Amino acid sequence: MTENVLLQVQDLHATVEGREVLRGVDLTVRAGEVHAIMGPNGSGKSTLAQVLAGHPAYTVTAGRVLYEGKDLFGMPPEERAREGVFLAFQYPVAIRGITNAYFLRSAVNAIRKHRGQEELGPVEFMDALEAKLEVIGWDSSYLTRPVNDGFSGGEKKRNEILQLAVLDPKLAILDETDSGLDIDALKTVAQTVDKLRRPDNATILVTHYYRILTHIAPDVVHVLAGGRIVKSGGKELALELEEKGYDWLREEATVA
Amino acid sequence: MSDVASGTERYLADFRAFAHNGAAVAPAWLKEIRESAIARFAELGFPTTKQEEWRFTSVAAIAETRFTHPASPIPQLGPRAIEPFLIGGGPRVVIVDGHYAAELSTASSTPKGVRVSSLAAALRTDGDSALARGHLTRYARWQESPFAALNTAFLVDGAFVHVPADATLEQPLEILYLATGRERTVSHPRTLVVVERGARAAIVETFAGVAEGGPYWTNAVSEVVVGQGAHVELYRVQRQGPESFQIATTQSRQERDSFLGVHVLTLGAGLARHDINAVLDGAGAELILNGLYLLNGAQHADHHTVIDHAQPRCASHEFFNGVVGERAHGVFNGRIIVRPGAQRTDSKQTNNNLLLSTEARADSQPQLEIYADDVKCTHGSTVGPIDPMQLYYLRSRGLSPETARGILTYGFGAEILGRMRHPEVRAQMDRLVRERLGEGRA
Numbered sequence: 001m002t003e004n005v006l007l008q009v010q011d012l013h014a015t016v017e018g019r020e021v022l023r024g025v026d027l028t029v030r031a032g033e034v035h036a037i038m039g040p041n042g043s044g045k046s047t048l049a050q051v052l053a054g055h056p057a058y059t060v061t062a063g064r065v066l067y068e069g070k071d072l073f074g075m076p077p078e079e080r081a082r083e084g085v086f087l088a089f090q091y092p093v094a095i096r097g098i099t100n101a102y103f104l105r106s107a108v109n110a111i112r113k114h115r116g117q118e119e120l121g122p123v124e125f126m127d128a129l130e131a132k133l134e135v136i137g138w139d140s141s142y143l144t145r146p147v148n149d150g151f152s153g154g155e156k157k158r159n160e161i162l163q164l165a166v167l168d169p170k171l172a173i174l175d176e177t178d179s180g181l182d183i184d185a186l187k188t189v190a191q192t193v194d195k196l197r198r199p200d201n202a203t204i205l206v207t208h209y210y211r212i213l214t215h216i217a218p219d220v221v222h223v224l225a226g227g228r229i230v231k232s233g234g235k236e237l238a239l240e241l242e243e244k245g246y247d248w249l250r251e252e253a254t255v256a
Numbered sequence: 257m258s259d260v261a262s263g264t265e266r267y268l269a270d271f272r273a274f275a276h277n278g279a280a281v282a283p284a285w286l287k288e289i290r291e292s293a294i295a296r297f298a299e300l301g302f303p304t305t306k307q308e309e310w311r312f313t314s315v316a317a318i319a320e321t322r323f324t325h326p327a328s329p330i331p332q333l334g335p336r337a338i339e340p341f342l343i344g345g346g347p348r349v350v351i352v353d354g355h356y357a358a359e360l361s362t363a364s365s366t367p368k369g370v371r372v373s374s375l376a377a378a379l380r381t382d383g384d385s386a387l388a389r390g391h392l393t394r395y396a397r398w399q400e401s402p403f404a405a406l407n408t409a410f411l412v413d414g415a416f417v418h419v420p421a422d423a424t425l426e427q428p429l430e431i432l433y434l435a436t437g438r439e440r441t442v443s444h445p446r447t448l449v450v451v452e453r454g455a456r457a458a459i460v461e462t463f464a465g466v467a468e469g470g471p472y473w474t475n476a477v478s479e480v481v482v483g484q485g486a487h488v489e490l491y492r493v494q495r496q497g498p499e500s501f502q503i504a505t506t507q508s509r510q511e512r513d514s515f516l517g518v519h520v521l522t523l524g525a526g527l528a529r530h531d532i533n534a535v536l537d538g539a540g541a542e543l544i545l546n547g548l549y550l551l552n553g554a555q556h557a558d559h560h561t562v563i564d565h566a567q568p569r570c571a572s573h574e575f576f577n578g579v580v581g582e583r584a585h586g587v588f589n590g591r592i593i594v595r596p597g598a599q600r601t602d603s604k605q606t607n608n609n610l611l612l613s614t615e616a617r618a619d620s621q622p623q624l625e626i627y628a629d630d631v632k633c634t635h636g637s638t639v640g641p642i643d644p645m646q647l648y649y650l651r652s653r654g655l656s657p658e659t660a661r662g663i664l665t666y667g668f669g670a671e672i673l674g675r676m677r678h679p680e681v682r683a684q685m686d687r688l689v690r691e692r693l694g695e696g697r698a
C-alpha cells in the first residue's frame with residue numbers, strides 16, 4: 001500500500017508574513033489518484049500548493065512532506081520540478097522578452113538533462129510541441145509571444161496546461177486552473193488532464209467549481225478550511241458543497 | 257572649476273589652429289556657422305552637474321583631459337581592423353578619427369540616385385553642397401548644447417547620405433566610426449542623412465575603437481531628415497572601449513506621415529552621453545525609440561531623449577531598457593513635449609532598469625510637458641533587481657537559479673531586440689547582447 005504513495009503530507013504548518021496559514025494539514029496521495037481540494041477563499045489552498053512547489057515567501061514551521069518517500073523540503077524548487085512536481089499557478093507570472101517557446105524548451109531540457117536524456121534542439125522541440133498544441137487547441141502563434149505577457153486570464157491558464165502537457169510531471173497540482181476559462185476551454189483543459197492521467201502519476205485539483213469534477217472524476221474530495229483539511233469524501237461531497245456551501249462545515253469544525 | 261575653464265580655453269585655441277589649417281576647407285556659409293558655434297561654445301563652456309540636464313553626469317574627466325585634434329592624416333587601417341564591426345555586405349562608410357577612409361568604404365555600390373559619400377566630399381560637390389546647406393546644422397541645437405556647438409565648430413567630415421524621393425536603399429547602409437586612440441584624439445564626426453518623400457532606408461551607425469589603449473573622445477552629431485511618407489530605420493551601436501569617452505547627439509526631423517525607428521544599443525565607453533532629439537514636425541508621423549544599455553565595471557551611460565510633438569496626430573513609442581551591473585551607473589531622462597495644437601498625440605514611454613549588483617545604480621526621469629488637451633500620454637519606469645516571483649516561476653519549471661537569472665536578464669535585452677526589424681542587424685545586436693550577458697544560444 002505505502003509503496004504507491006506519491007505524496008504524504010503530515011501535520012503541515014506554514015506561515016506567511018508571520019501569520020500561520022496552514023495549521024496541520026494531513027494528506028496522502030497515491031499514484032493513479034486524482035484529489036480535489038475545495039474550500040473558502042483565503043483558507044490556505046494556494047498556500048498548500050505553493051509550499052509544495054517551494055515558494056520562497058512561505059515558511060514551513062512544523063510537519064513534513066514526503067514525495068516518493070523523500071523529504072520534499074530538502075529539495076530546492078528546481079529539483080522538485082525535475083523530480084516530477086508541477087504546479088499550475090493560480091496567477092501565472094509574465095516574463096517580458098522571453099518567448100514561450102524558448103521558456104518551454106529551457107524547462108524541458110532542464111528536466112531531460114536531470115534524467116540523463118539528451119537535450120532537444122529547437123527543431124526537434126518544435127516537432128514535439130506541435131502535437132501538444134493540438135491537444136489544447138492552440139496555434140503556434142502563442143509560442144512566439146513572450147511568456148504570459150499580455151495574455152488574457154484564460155490564455156494564461158491554458159498556457160499552464162500547455163506546460164503541464166509538455167513537462168509531463170508525476171505530481172500535478174492545478175491551482176484553480178479551471179477559473180476564468182470559457183466553457184470550451186474548460187472542456188479542453190479537463191480533457192487534457194484526463195488524457196495525461198496514468199497509473200503512475202497523480203493530480204491535485206484545487207477548485208471552487210463542481211463543473212470540472214464532472215469531466216475529471218476525482219477519487220477523493222477534500223475541504224480545506226482555516227488551514228486544515230476539515231472533511232474528505234467522494235465525488236458526492238463536491239455536489240453537497242455546491243448545494244450547501246461551506247458554513248455547515250465551519251460549524252462542524254468548531255464543534256469538533 | 258578652473259580646470260574646466262582652462263579646458264574650454266584649449267578648445268578655443270585648437271579652433272584657431274583648425275580654422276587656419278588646410279583641413280578646414282569649407283564653403284563660406286559653413287565657415288560662418290563654425291565661427292558662431294565656437295563663440296557659442298566659449299559662452300556655454302563644459303556643463304557641470306549643477307545644470308539640470310547634467311545632474312547625474314559629470315564631464316569633468318573630459319574637460320580635464322588634454323585631448324588633441326591631430327593635424328596629421330589619419331592612419332592607414334587594413335580591412336581586418338574593421339571586420340569585427342561590420343554586419344552585412346551592404347554599402348558602408350568608414351570614418352576613422354572623424355575623417356572618411358576611402359579605402360575602407362564601399363559607398364559606390366548604392367542604387368542610382370542614392371548618394372552615399374563623405375560629408376567633406378559632399379561639401380565640395382556643387383549639388384550635394386547645396387542640399388547639405390539646406391539641412392546641415394539646422395536641426396541639432398548647437399545654440400543650446402555645448403557639445404553640439406563644439407562638434408559644429410570643428411565640423412569637417414563624416415557621412416553624407418541622400419536618398420531621393422521614392423528610392424529604396426535595399427540593404428542597410430553601415431556607417432562605422434572608428435577611433436584609433438592615438439595621441440588622445442578627440443574627433444567630431446558629423447553625419448547628415450536626408451531621406452526624401454516616400455523613400456525607404458535602413459542605416460546602422462557603429463561607434464567603436466581599434467585600440468583598447470589610451471583614452472579617446474568621440475563627440476558625434478548626426479542629423480536625420482525623414483521626408484513626407486518616408487520610412488527610416490536607424491540603428492546605432494556604441495561599443496567603444498572602456499577607457500574612452502563618447503558624447504553624441506542624434507537629431508531627427510520628421511515630415512508628414514513619415515516613420516522613423518531609432519534603435520540604440522549602448523555597450524561601450526567609460527563615460528557615454530547620448531542625446532536623442534526627435535522632432536515630429538508633420539501631421540501623422542510615427543516614431544519608435546527603442547534602446548538598450550548594458551553596463552558593467554565602472555561605466556556610466558546617460559541617455560537623454562526629447563520627443564517633440566510639434567504637429568497633430570503623431571505617435572511616439574519609446575522603450576528603453578537598462579541592465580546595470582557591478583559599479584556601473586545608468587541614467588535615462590525622457591522628455592516629451594506636446595506643443596499647443598498637437599492634438600491627438602499618442603505617446604508612450606517606458607524605461608525599465610535591472611540592477612545586477614547592490615552597487616549598480618540607475619536613475620530614471622520622465623518629463624512630460626503637455627500643452628494640448630486631446631492627447632494620450634503614458635509613461636512608466638522601474639528600477640530594481642531581478643523579480644523574485646519571476647525567478648521562482650522559472651525555478652518551479654526546473655531551471656537552476658543561474659539559468660533563470662540569465663534568462664530574465666537576457667529578457668530585458670530581448671524585449672528591445674525584438675523590435676529591430678532587419679534580420680541581419682538584429683542577429684548582430686543579439687550576438688553582442690549575448691556576449692555581454694554571457695547567455696547561451698537560444
Ligand SMILES: Nc1ncnc2c1ncn2[C@@H]1O[C@H](COP(=O)(O)OP(=O)(O)OP(=O)(O)O)[C@@H](O)[C@H]1O
Nearest residue numbers: 016017021039040041042043044045046047048057
Ligand atoms: N504572500 C502573501 N502575503 C501575505 N498574505 C498572504 C500571502 N499569501 C497568502 N496570504 C494570506 O494567506 C491566507 C491564505 O491564502 P491562500 O492564497 O492560500 O488562500 P486560498 O485558499 O488559495 O484562497 P482563494 O480561494 O481565494 O484562492 C489569506 O488570508 C491570504 O491573504
Ligand SMILES: [Mg+2]
Nearest residue numbers: 045046047090
Ligand atoms: Mg488560491
